[in-house]
Amino acid sequence: xxxxxxxxxxxxxxxxDHSARAARxxxxxxxxxxxxxxxxxxxxxxxEIAAAAKVSVANLYQYFASKDELIIAIAEEDLRSDLALxxxxxxxxxxxxxxxxxxxxxxxxxxxxxxxRLRLEVSTEATRNPGVAHVVLRAEQMQRxxxxxxxxxxxxxxxxxxxxxxxxxxxxxxxxxxxxxxRVATGVLAPESAARELMRAIRAMFRI
Amino acid sequence: xxxxxxxxxxxxxxxxDHSARAARxxxxxxxxxxxxxxxxxxxxxxxEIAAAAKVSVANLYQYFASKDELIIAIAEEDLRSDLALxxxxxxxxxxxxxxxxxxxxxxxxxxxxxxxRLRLEVSTEATRNPGVAHVVLRAEQMQRxxxxxxxxxxxxxxxxxxxxxxxxxxxxxxxxxxxxxxRVATGVLAPESAARELMRAIRAMFRI
Numbered sequence: 001x002x003x004x005x006x007x008x009x010x011x012x013x014x015x016x017d018h019s020a021r022a023a024r025x026x027x028x029x030x031x032x033x034x035x036x037x038x039x040x041x042x043x044x045x046x047x048e049i050a051a052a053a054k055v056s057v058a059n060l061y062q063y064f065a066s067k068d069e070l071i072i073a074i075a076e077e078d079l080r081s082d083l084a085l086x087x088x089x090x091x092x093x094x095x096x097x098x099x100x101x102x103x104x105x106x107x108x109x110x111x112x113x114x115x116x117r118l119r120l121e122v123s124t125e126a127t128r129n130p131g132v133a134h135v136v137l138r139a140e141q142m143q144r145x146x147x148x149x150x151x152x153x154x155x156x157x158x159x160x161x162x163x164x165x166x167x168x169x170x171x172x173x174x175x176x177x178x179x180x181x182x183r184v185a186t187g188v189l190a191p192e193s194a195a196r197e198l199m200r201a202i203r204a205m206f207r208i
Numbered sequence: 209x210x211x212x213x214x215x216x217x218x219x220x221x222x223x224x225d226h227s228a229r230a231a232r233x234x235x236x237x238x239x240x241x242x243x244x245x246x247x248x249x250x251x252x253x254x255x256e257i258a259a260a261a262k263v264s265v266a267n268l269y270q271y272f273a274s275k276d277e278l279i280i281a282i283a284e285e286d287l288r289s290d291l292a293l294x295x296x297x298x299x300x301x302x303x304x305x306x307x308x309x310x311x312x313x314x315x316x317x318x319x320x321x322x323x324x325r326l327r328l329e330v331s332t333e334a335t336r337n338p339g340v341a342h343v344v345l346r347a348e349q350m351q352r353x354x355x356x357x358x359x360x361x362x363x364x365x366x367x368x369x370x371x372x373x374x375x376x377x378x379x380x381x382x383x384x385x386x387x388x389x390x391r392v393a394t395g396v397l398a399p400e401s402a403a404r405e406l407m408r409a410i411r412a413m414f415r416i
Contacts, residue, residue, distance in 0.1 A: 040336070042250045117335040124332045126394040127325040128248070133395050140396045164412060172384060172409040179383025186334040187341050188348045201380040204372060205413060 025063050028053040029077065032070045037114040041071055041121055068131055075122045075135040081109070082139065086146040095159040098150075099202060106177060107195040116185035144170050160206050169205065176201050233271050236261045237285065240278045245322040249279055249329055276339055283330045283343040289317070290347065294354040303367040306358075307410060314385060315403040324393035352378045368414050377413065384409050 031053025035044040046067060050057045064070045085105050092098035110116045126136040147170035154160040160169075180198040183189040189197065239261025243252040254275060258265045272278045293313050300306035318324045334344040355378035362368040368377075388406040391397040397405065 040250065040332075042248065113335070117332075120328070120332045120335060123390055123394055124248075124325075124328045127321070127328060136394050137396050140391070165408065168405065168408040168412050171387075171405045172380075172412065175384045175387025175409070176380060178387050178390065179379075182331055182386065183348070186331055186344050188345050197376065197379045200373065200376040201383070204376050204380065 021063075024055070024059075025073075028055060028060055028063050029070065029073055031055070033074060033114045033118060036071075036074070036121065037117050041067070041125055068129065071122065071125055071129070072131050072135055074118060075126075075132055075139070078115070078119060078122065079135065079139040079142065082143055083146065086143065086150065090146070090150050090153070095154055095206070095208060099199065103195050103199050103202075106180065106198065107191050110181050110184035110194060111191040113185065116181050119181055120185050140174070143174060147173055160208070164206070172205055173202065176205070229271075232263070232267075233281075236263055236268055236271050237278065237281055239263070241282060241322045241326060244279075244282070244329065245325050249275070249333055276337065279330065279333055279337070280339050280343055282326060283334075283340055283347070286323070286327060286330065287343065287347040287350065290351055291354065294351065294358065298354070298358050298361070303362055303414070303416060307407065311403050311407050311410075314388065314406065315399050318389050318392035318402060319399040321393065324389050327389055328393050348382070351382060355381055368416070372414070380413055381410065384413070 028049070031051075032044075032049045035049045035052045038044070039048070044067075046060060047057055049067075049070070050060045053060065064073065085102060088105070089098040089102050092101055122132060123136065126133040144167075148166045151160060151164070151166040151169050155162050155164070155166070176198060180189070180194040184191050184194045236257070239259075240252075240257045243257045243260045246252070247256070252275075254268060255265055257275075257278070258268045261268065272281065293310060296313070297306040297310050300309055330340060331344065334341040352375075356374045359368060359372070359374040359377050363370050363372070363374070384406060388397070388402040392399050392402045
């Protein structure tokens with residue numbers, strides 16, 4: 001497909017094909033993930049990303065004005081995936097089901113270096129890139145609020161000890177998950193060991 | 209000081225001044241930390257590092273054969289600092305003293321971006337650099353063994369519930385500390401809030 005068939009600013013009278021745009025955007029993000037995962041944010045160039053995504057550089061720039069925008073889009077994709085997982089946890093029948101769902105999903109993501117390695121890369125980038133830092137802060141706040149809510153509901157149902165402070169438990173839960181992820185990404189733990197340790201640590205924390 | 213006064217291979221009959229060498233090595237590492245912290249591992253060049261350390265590039269290469277060696281030396285320095293902190297925890301009079309010592313030391317380190325930001329950078333680097341990954345793995349194993357030992361001793365003295373599994377608690381403790389560090393480095397939490405959250409999470413975990 002050339003540029004004309006995939007315009008950012010459609011010519012008058014020509015409707016934007018939103019689903020085609022979304023698919024193309026996703027294709028570029030997957031190319032970017034693959035390049036970033038192999039070479040890191042700083043070593044990967046726009047030309048390489050375009051090649052990996054099988055689009056022209058000009059086409060890439062119609063979707064993302066800069067490499068920074070791509071990094072931010074990846075951080076936002078991770079955030080959406082985390083919130084979807086929390087929603088899944090909330091709708092699980094029991095805390096046992098919720099934990100199994102969560103640990104399975106986390107292990108599967110951690111096993112994929114284009115996710116686990118890039119999560120570390122996003123954190124590192126957030127220390128010097130205000131746009132990325134903003135997404136990381138928003139992610140933390142949304143995840144934390146959702147987890148506090150879930151912990152309160154589980155306490156109300158008597159599944160988690162009422163003695164536990166929901167804020168502290170949500171903080172600890174996020175740290176445990178980050179820690180398990182980072183240990184898989186750096187090769188300190190195999191995904192299965194990380195899952196086992198994470199499951200045990202969450203059980204110990206929730207006293208279940 | 210020129211190259212001749214600071215030789216890697218001393219001329220026959222000339223003793224190596226070990227303390228001068230150690231001081232020079234430290235000076236280069238501090239220059240490297242400052243550059244890496246400002247620009248990241250990949251953007252910082254050897255010439256910049258040498259300038260920040262106030263040594264010649266040739267002198268830098270007498271101590272570190274490559275930027276990788278510098279990164280590994282920084283990771284090893286962090287490991288030594290962590291083990292020193294664990295030794296301090298072990299020799300504290302009570303678990304309350306130990307926690308206060310630990311959280312103070314961690315907060316102080318987290319507040320210094322040339323430490324907290326570089327710790328994230330070291331983790332990210334470990335995902336693609338086997339030399340750094342090796343140090344990160346060794347760090348995890350040594351820290352974990354030392355913490356398991358401390359938890360067992362605290363349990364034997366009745367300060368920590370005997371119900372807690374020492375391995376799981378050591379894993380959780382390391383994840384909590386990493387998580388608090390990362391949140392300060394990325395600007396998600398102020399150092400004081402991170403210290404407060406960390407203290408609460410450790411108390412909840414150890415049920416004290």
